[in-house]
Amino acid sequence: MPVHSGELRLSTAGNGDVVDLTDGVESIVVASAVQHGAVSVFVPGSTAAITLMEYEPGGVQDLGATLDRLVPQQGDYEHNRLNHDSNSHAHIRAAIMGPSETIPFDRGRLRTGTWQQVVLIDFDDRPRERTVSVQVLS
Amino acid sequence: MPVHSGELRLSTAGNGDVVDLTDGVESIVVASAVQHGAVSVFVPGSTAAITLMEYEPGGVQDLGATLDRLVPQQGDYEHNRLNHDSNSHAHIRAAIMGPSETIPFDRGRLRTGTWQQVVLIDFDDRPRERTVSVQVLS
Amino acid sequence: MPVHSGELRLSTAGNGDVVDLTDGVESIVVASAVQHGAVSVFVPGSTAAITLMEYEPGGVQDLGATLDRLVPQQGDYEHNRLNHDSNSHAHIRAAIMGPSETIPFDRGRLRTGTWQQVVLIDFDDRPRERTVSVQVLS
Numbered sequence: 509m510p511v512h513s514g515e516l517r518l519s520t521a522g523n524g525d526v527v528d529l530t531d532g533v534e535s536i537v538v539a540s541a542v543q544h545g546a547v548s549v550f551v552p553g554s555t556a557a558i559t560l561m562e563y564e565p566g567g568v569q570d571l572g573a574t575l576d577r578l579v580p581q582q583g584d585y586e587h588n589r590l591n592h593d594s595n596s597h598a599h600i601r602a603a604i605m606g607p608s609e610t611i612p613f614d615r616g617r618l619r620t621g622t623w624q625q626v627v628l629i630d631f632d633d634r635p636r637e638r639t640v641s642v643q644v645l646s
Numbered sequence: 647m648p649v650h651s652g653e654l655r656l657s658t659a660g661n662g663d664v665v666d667l668t669d670g671v672e673s674i675v676v677a678s679a680v681q682h683g684a685v686s687v688f689v690p691g692s693t694a695a696i697t698l699m700e701y702e703p704g705g706v707q708d709l710g711a712t713l714d715r716l717v718p719q720q721g722d723y724e725h726n727r728l729n730h731d732s733n734s735h736a737h738i739r740a741a742i743m744g745p746s747e748t749i750p751f752d753r754g755r756l757r758t759g760t761w762q763q764v765v766l767i768d769f770d771d772r773p774r775e776r777t778v779s780v781q782v783l784s
Numbered sequence: 785m786p787v788h789s790g791e792l793r794l795s796t797a798g799n800g801d802v803v804d805l806t807d808g809v810e811s812i813v814v815a816s817a818v819q820h821g822a823v824s825v826f827v828p829g830s831t832a833a834i835t836l837m838e839y840e841p842g843g844v845q846d847l848g849a850t851l852d853r854l855v856p857q858q859g860d861y862e863h864n865r866l867n868h869d870s871n872s873h874a875h876i877r878a879a880i881m882g883p884s885e886t887i888p889f890d891r892g893r894l895r896t897g898t899w900q901q902v903v904l905i906d907f908d909d910r911p912r913e914r915t916v917s918v919q920v921l922s
Contacts, residue, residue, distance in 0.1 A: 562725075565728065567738075571737070
């Protein structure tokens with residue numbers, strides 16, 4: 509029986525670093541040998557998010573600048589006070605954007621748009637090691 | 647073997663146009679003949695999102711006005727500058743809201759609330775043709 | 785055949801009340817006897833959302849304060865005017881955050897982070913009874 513799930517291990521720079529997962533997700537879909545279905549991509553941890561976007565420098569910069577404006581790193585944050593921490597903004601952004609997306613595929617190819625990539629965004633305020641879970645569903 | 651997936655093709659006006667997909671999604675669930683499971687709804691393209699909301703004129707207007715305020719169409723956007731484009735706000739909104747939702751169903755009926763519809767929101771700044779992927783999972 | 789879905793019934797205080805669903809979701813996964821897969825968690829209703837976050841008082845307070853600032857309860861809302869209602873802010877927040885997340889599991893355990901819980905956030909402006917749908921997918 510083929511394995512229907514996999515993990516992507518990666519290092520991020522934190523601070524809103526955006527990592528393109530598309531090839532990694534697609535390789536797990538191909539290895540599953542499932543022809544048609546959907547693949548669920550999930551990041552463990554409460555300071556990172558999964559979404560899809562056009563992975564190009566301008567869009568990455570604009571999304572980061574927008575989140576810096578809407579949910580600033582500096583603020584009167586209770587999480588930071590209670591836990592002697594500094595990443596409350598990362599928790600808030602991750603909770604709003606969410607840690608999972610589910611993407612259809614057909615014959616091993618994600619049915620995404622041409623300019624649409626699966627990305628991890630790491631909002632934490634330091635470099636992190638992340639392990640993304642990829643689950644093939646059919 | 648019944649087909650377990652389908653597509654919804656539609657034209658949108660862009661500029662935050664909200665399209666109710668509920669009946670289309672439910673018809674694909676019925677055609678699948680699967681009795682119990684969940685259905686994943688995904689929009690290809692990086693300037694549109696899938697979510698659920700009460701599809702009524704007031705809520706549609708309020709969501710649009712809120713996003714216009716939080717992520718304005720006009721702004722100092724690097725995506726627009728680098729790509730001679732005008733829809734960076736659409737990319738940002740789509741990335742924050744996300745392109746997929748997964749909805750349970752039972753005997754062909756979505757288990758949504760009475761005043762809760764599955765919608766596509768097209769944030770692009772021009773009319774678009776969209777093809778939404780619907781994948782039945784059990 | 786084991787049942788592959790379940791419901792979590794709960795009372796919320798509304799007004800941004802955050803309820804930890806992790807144990808309830810995990811108990812439905814265990815009861816399904818499915819060893820590996822993903823579980824989809826969905827809230828019916830257009831004034832509540834499902835996400836994951838570190839469920840601790842500081843983070844809960846900071847997320848609430850951020851949403852109060854970005855999408856205020858008081859505002860010039862058409863939904864409230866048209867429907868003689870008072871919860872347009874709740875609809876907007878729920879639509880942005882979304883009603884579903886899909887989470888991988890392995891041998892009955894959610895593959896979430898150590899400080900990452902599955903939560904329902906009830907944005908409505910009054911106490912509510914909620915029934916969350918949990919669907920096990922493999």
